[in-house]
Structures are given as C-alpha cells and as structure tokens.
Amino acid sequence: MSYVDGFLLPLPKKNLAAYKKMAKLGRKMWLAAGALDYKECVGDDLSPAWALPFPKQMKLKKGEVPVFSFITYKNRKHRDAVNKKVMAGMTDMPKDMPFDMKRMAYGGFTVLVE
Numbered sequence: 001m002s003y004v005d006g007f008l009l010p011l012p013k014k015n016l017a018a019y020k021k022m023a024k025l026g027r028k029m030w031l032a033a034g035a036l037d038y039k040e041c042v043g044d045d046l047s048p049a050w051a052l053p054f055p056k057q058m059k060l061k062k063g064e065v066p067v068f069s070f071i072t073y074k075n076r077k078h079r080d081a082v083n084k085k086v087m088a089g090m091t092d093m094p095k096d097m098p099f100d101m102k103r104m105a106y107g108g109f110t111v112l113v114e
Contacts, residue, residue, distance in 0.1 A: 015098035
C-alpha cells in the first residue's frame with residue numbers, strides 16, 4: 001500500500017506568494033529525492049452545509065486560509081528514505097516562515113483505498 005504524509009496549516013492570505021515560492025522549492029526537493037507526488041492546495045470552497053468547515057476546525061484567524069498538502073510515497077519505508085535525503089539536503093531553513101509552524105498539523109498515513 002502507498003503511504004502519504006499530510007499537512008494542514010493556517011496561512012495568512014498576504015503570505016500566499018511567499019508560501020507558493022517555498023512550496024515550489026519543496027516540491028522540487030521531495031520529487032528529486034524520490035517522492036511519487038507532491039501537492040500543495042489552498043482552500044477556496046470552505047462553507048459546506050453538511051460538515052464542519054476547515055476554518056472552524058482550524059480556528060482560523062481573520063485573513064487566513066487553510067493549506068492542505070500531501071506527499072505520496074511507495075510505502076512508509078520509502079517515505080523514511082526520501083525524507084532522510086531531503087533533510088540531509090536542507091542546509092539552511094528560513095528563519096521567517098510564511099505561516100505559524102506551531103499551528104501546523106502533520107501525520108503519516110497508510111493509504112486505505114487506491
């Protein structure tokens with residue numbers, strides 16, 4: 001079964017361009033290290049009538065949008081190897097991230113249905 005790393009984070013709309021630039025670099029790094037797919041998605045349909053909306057669940061502040069991201073791997077072992085390569089190649093993390101890292105949610109997931 002495939003494996004996915006998933007991320008959910010609050011992004012100030014004013015930082016969207018900076019985040020996109022960072023995400024493009026991240027995509028390049030993860031794919032070069034062997035990830036199968038890399039997606040960064042910004043919420044735009046966020047008022048469902050039948051479910052808890054992301055903004056409410058995430059307690060978004062005024063001017064923030066949710067970003068949902070995922071990276072796909074062959075399996076968990078492959079994920080661990082890819083992430084090890086990526087981390088070894090990260091020599092300088094930016095000091096000022098375009099979002100609040102303390103409010104980012106992350107987890108690794110075994111794919112249940114493909």
